Amino acid sequence: MSKEKTVEKQNKNFLSGLFRQQIFIPIAALIILAVFNLIADPSFFKITLGYNSAGDPVLSGYLMTILDYGSELAILAIGMTLVTAASGGQDISVGAAIAIAGSVILRVLCGTNSRPDTLQAPIIVAFLIACVVAMLFGAFNGVLVAYFKIQPMVATLILYTAGRSIAAWINNNELPIVSDPTFSYFGGFIPGIPIPTPFFIAAVCVLVIFLVLKFTTLGLYTQSVGINENSSKLNGLNPTFIKFLTFVILGLCVAVAALIKVSRLSSINYSVIAKDIEMDAILAVALGGNSLSGGKFNMAASILGAYVIQFLTTTLYKFDVQSDALPAYKAVVVILLVVLSTPKVREWLSAVGKKLKQSKTVKEVG
Structure with a gap:
């Protein structure tokens, strides 16, 4: 075999392997969005150094917005990936659960006075209490799904419906305000550091989950339960507890x-x-690239996917798409992804690829 044919074969094998990689989907979506914005308006990628109201240096620009708001979405994607993999369903109550956990944080910090001059408790204490509350609500959803065998979307519909009312009740329908400037650091900037704090918080969460998946059997057990619950039970696993645990972990992500x-x-x-x-x-x-029906998952791909979603959202906002219309655009993306991930479509695409390869081989021989 000549050197040229060997190189060509290696390139084909590389491309074929790349297309099979699960993370290829978010990377491809990221490249498409980047190229589109580069053509439409290259200033999209401009980052400027300025100063906030406190006189601290901050970086601003569309990319920093993606980094900022995409980080909180990446944190949620960690828990949602585990829930999806284990239960074969999704938790639609995370928005309402965030409202509850946020209300708890403000209640602890403000106490009985909705406009206190000083914090009524340390921020870490308020956060830990919110973690406990969010994990309890996660456990509530987990019990309904794992023990009572209710479909995840139906089970979490309860909290989705009642959650925001519970959040308002926690603070007696008042809107508490924290005047301490240190509290704003978690969602803004730490003085002297021009990169948004949420990015660092997300980085810590990502590091923790990768260490957990690497040094524990959580990932293996979660995938086993999602692929075949009965087989995992025969292998000594407890599918009920594993499903329950994933909802509790999602609750912790919600608190953050x-x-x-x-x-x-x-x-x-x-x-x-x-x-x-x-x-x-x-x-x-x-x-x-994770199947919404459960089973094998790729955590890195989900986290990258979160930033791609924020990239899409920021792009739509840049082109003056109304906020009420954003879900419609995202719904189209969901439909395309779900359809492309179905076994029937994948089999069809595989068959088309084989036919093209065979026809090319015939032409080369002829």
Whole structure:
């Protein structure tokens, strides 16, 4: 075999292997969005160094917005990926759960006075209490799904419907405001560091989950339950507990996202906070090439998918798409991803690829 044919074969094998990689989907979507913005308006990629109201240096630009708001979505994508893989369904209550956890944080910090001059408790204490509350609500969803065998979307519909009312009730329908400037650091900038704090929080969460997946059997057990629950039970696993655990982990992710959300404004709007964020989290999982019916997952692809979703959202906003119309655009993306991920479509694409390869071989021989 000549050297040219050997190189050509290696290139074909490389491309073929690349297309089979699960992370190829979000990378391809990222490249398409980047090229589109580069052609439409190269200034999209401009980053400028300025100063905020406190006189601290901050980086601004569309890319920083993606990094900022995509980070909280990446945190949610971690928990949503595990829930999807284990249960074969999605939690649609994360937005309402964020409202509850955020309301708890503000309640602890403000106490009985909705406009306190000083914090009534340390921020870490408020955050830990919010973690416990969010994990309890996650456990509630987990019990309905794992023990009572209710479909995840139906089970989480309860909290989706009642969650924001619960959040308002926690603070007696008042809108508490935290005046302490240190609280705003979690959703803004740490003085002297021009990169948004949510990015660092997300980086810590990503590091933790990758260490957990690497040094524990959580990932293996989650995939086993999602692929075949009965077989995993015969192999000594407890599918019920594993499903329950994934919802609790998602609850913890919700608490972290809630801290970022309420820190941005040092207050809360119960009906607007994290509105429709559950759709973005689910779309991030789907864009990562993960099957929405459960089973094998790729956490890195889901996290990258979260930033791609924010890239898409920021692009749509840049071109003056109304916020009310955003879900429609994202719904189209969801439909395309779900259709492309179905076995029937994948078999058809594989068959088309084989036919093209055979016809090319015939022409080369002829």
